[in-house]
Amino acid sequence: MVMNEQRRALLKYSAVFGLMSSAGLISTAQAEEWNKAAFEGKSLDEVFKALGASSPDKSSTVVLNAPDIAENGAVVPVSITSSLKADQIAILVEKNPAVLAAQFFIPNGTEAFVTTRIKMGQSSNVYALVKTDGKWVMAVKEIKVTLGGCGG
Amino acid sequence: MSDPMRIRATEKDGIVDVKILMKHDMESGQRKDASGKLIPAWFINMLNVKAQGKDVFNAEFGPGVSKDPFLNFKYKGSKGDKLVVNWIDTKGDKRTDEATVS
Numbered sequence: 001m002v003m004n005e006q007r008r009a010l011l012k013y014s015a016v017f018g019l020m021s022s023a024g025l026i027s028t029a030q031a032e033e034w035n036k037a038a039f040e041g042k043s044l045d046e047v048f049k050a051l052g053a054s055s056p057d058k059s060s061t062v063v064l065n066a067p068d069i070a071e072n073g074a075v076v077p078v079s080i081t082s083s084l085k086a087d088q089i090a091i092l093v094e095k096n097p098a099v100l101a102a103q104f105f106i107p108n109g110t111e112a113f114v115t116t117r118i119k120m121g122q123s124s125n126v127y128a129l130v131k132t133d134g135k136w137v138m139a140v141k142e143i144k145v146t147l148g149g150c151g152g
Numbered sequence: 153m154s155d156p157m158r159i160r161a162t163e164k165d166g167i168v169d170v171k172i173l174m175k176h177d178m179e180s181g182q183r184k185d186a187s188g189k190l191i192p193a194w195f196i197n198m199l200n201v202k203a204q205g206k207d208v209f210n211a212e213f214g215p216g217v218s219k220d221p222f223l224n225f226k227y228k229g230s231k232g233d234k235l236v237v238n239w240i241d242t243k244g245d246k247r248t249d250e251a252t253v254s
Contacts, residue, residue, distance in 0.1 A: 079224075107208060110226070115224035116223050119217070
């Protein structure tokens, strides 16, 4: 009896899972969970911790390209490159309500380079973190915002 | 169904330069509507790019990525590579678009 129930539960479970993967809900990449803890971090320290980067050292191997002054905080172009082989890249905005803006996973064969556009509620330090060989290093730049991007 | 992405991918000297423009409001959860009520957060949170069936780029977004997200990255590849770009948002909406490297 017990065996039967277990078997039934297992069958149900695998059926659901099979359905999800066949519907394309789970791909290899998306099976990795969105890092909720990191994206909910309200301070640099909280996000560093959630990313497993206790206190990243500043390094000239990381280059953060962004404007000194952003006229529109809703669209701030940010570009990160590294001379090291990057496994992971993250963009943090110290004074945003959610500090972590985005993170990127860089497989072998993809360059340590990404450009995107972020929102900034106010002038703030922006951190570009690069993980290489299991260790995080970073570059920091202050961006002044003349018109905020997060308010209504 | 959401609007298609715009994907541009060009190869030069063995490096493929990929530019992706998604169409999404990326509501941060910080904005208020006309009556002063908070508009709930709703944003793309995961993106995957495959070339010839192999992962070349993965991204996780928070609400701090701009409306209509833009991405540019580079990988070792060739002309004719088939790119498949997938995103999913916090409501579970998703979108897949394809492009060929020129």
